[in-house]
Amino acid sequence: MLTIRARLRKMTEQLTASERKIAQAILADYPFSGLLPIQELADRTGVSSASITRFVGKIGGGGYQDFQRQLIGELKEGNQSPLDLKVRQAPAEAEFLADYANRLSTILREMAETVSQEQFDHICRLLADPGRSIFLLGGRVSDTLAGFLSIHLRQVRGQIYHIPDNTEFWPEHILRMRKKDVVVLFDFRRYQPNLAVLAEMISRKRQATIVLITDKWMSPIARYSTEIVALPIDAGTPWDTVAAANAFVEALIVKVSEVDWASTQERIRAWDEVRLDSPSPGENSNSTMEIEGTNET
Structure with missing residues (x-):
């Protein structure tokens, strides 16, 4: 309903x-x-x-x-726990994995119907704008989504900040925010109160654009948000699914990278040139021996 x-x-x-x-x-x-x-x-x-x-x-x-x-x-x-959801769990087929995959397929279709193309394109433009810094944070579980998005956005453009979950570090990031910047917050049911406090402070003191990614019951952060993306999360099990959120985030990554593909290519090449890849075991031992030998002489 x-x-x-x-x-x-x-x-x-x-x-x-x-x-x-x-x-x-x-x-x-x-x-x-x-x-x-x-x-x-x-x-x-x-x-x-x-x-x-x-x-x-x-x-x-x-x-x-x-x-x-x-x-x-x-x-x-919006405050239902896995214990509450277990009571009304939808019966599963004998082959649970296939049944669960079908449920997720339905959820992904619902997500595509719920989020308009216009809203999706607008959020992509916000995240791709090099004149805006992007700040990201999620709740106890959903912060993995914020981390995943930030890791990829860093390879596409600069000024990406994944806010630490330790509140002692929040003032530094709040003070860095400007009115034109974007704050992406993930918060799903059993909402995290301190994220709402953070959003209220950002809205009142920094006036940055807040993009909230939540569910249909709406995190309290919605009161302070400019853009609200309400995603389906109920898979009929005691555990809510982040399949729609993952798909939405991946779609953002792809389209943001394509807004200015020439710039994205340049950024990735520069990123790869300075990436400290771990060498293979053989290369590591040889390099270590050569360096040690050079030091000894």
């Missing part, structure tokens, strides 16, 4: 001017603005309580209280 956020975005063209005001107010501080008392939301938007009631009915709510229950349900869903 689509989240309320997804429904609002999908129905934008079907909404009246007053309904768009309500939708914009809810999306601006999602989902928290939707949890306000109906009169307070009416005061904020300049729209009557009756209009809000009709609006929530139009987007699939059975009244304002039901609308709020749906939002609360989304918040709870």
Whole structure:
């Protein structure tokens, strides 16, 4: 089932001017603005309580209280642990590996349908812009995605910074950020609170562009993000999948490298010239003997 956020975005063209005001107010501080008392939301938007009631009915709510229950349900869903998910695990076929591969195939198709080409192209342009520094960080598990993306982007262009998970090093990176820079944050359900604190600080003090890669239940970082990529993660098992996130990151790497392929080629050649590759075992021993012999004479 689509989240309320997804429904609002999908129905934008079907909404009246007053309904768009309500939708914009809810999306601006999602989902928290939707949890306000109906009169307070009416005061904020300049729209009557009756209009809000009709609006929530139009987007699939059975009244304002039901609308709020749906939002609360989304918040709870975003905090599900493997223990919670095990209870509703989808039955697997006898050949689990093949069955799981089919589930991932469905998830990848859903990802391709969920993320628009326009948004993907825009993020690629941001990451490829040599005038912008790029900062990356993820949560306890998702930081592996940030690391994977940063390793490849470093070979494509300069000014790529993978922020350490130790918060003592965060001030150095925050102070380095400029308004035109880009911060890519990965955060999936069982969201990491300190990442939201970091995003709020970046938004308030540095005004850098924040690109959030999350799931459909939305990390709290969404409140401070310029771009939000909501990816499918539920494979019907106790463990969420990062297959869609991996595919999305790999697609970014390919397209960013092709934005200015001549520059990418030059960067890779220069990178390879100074890379300290480990020699083969035979080469290592011979080189060591020659160096030691030279030192002795």
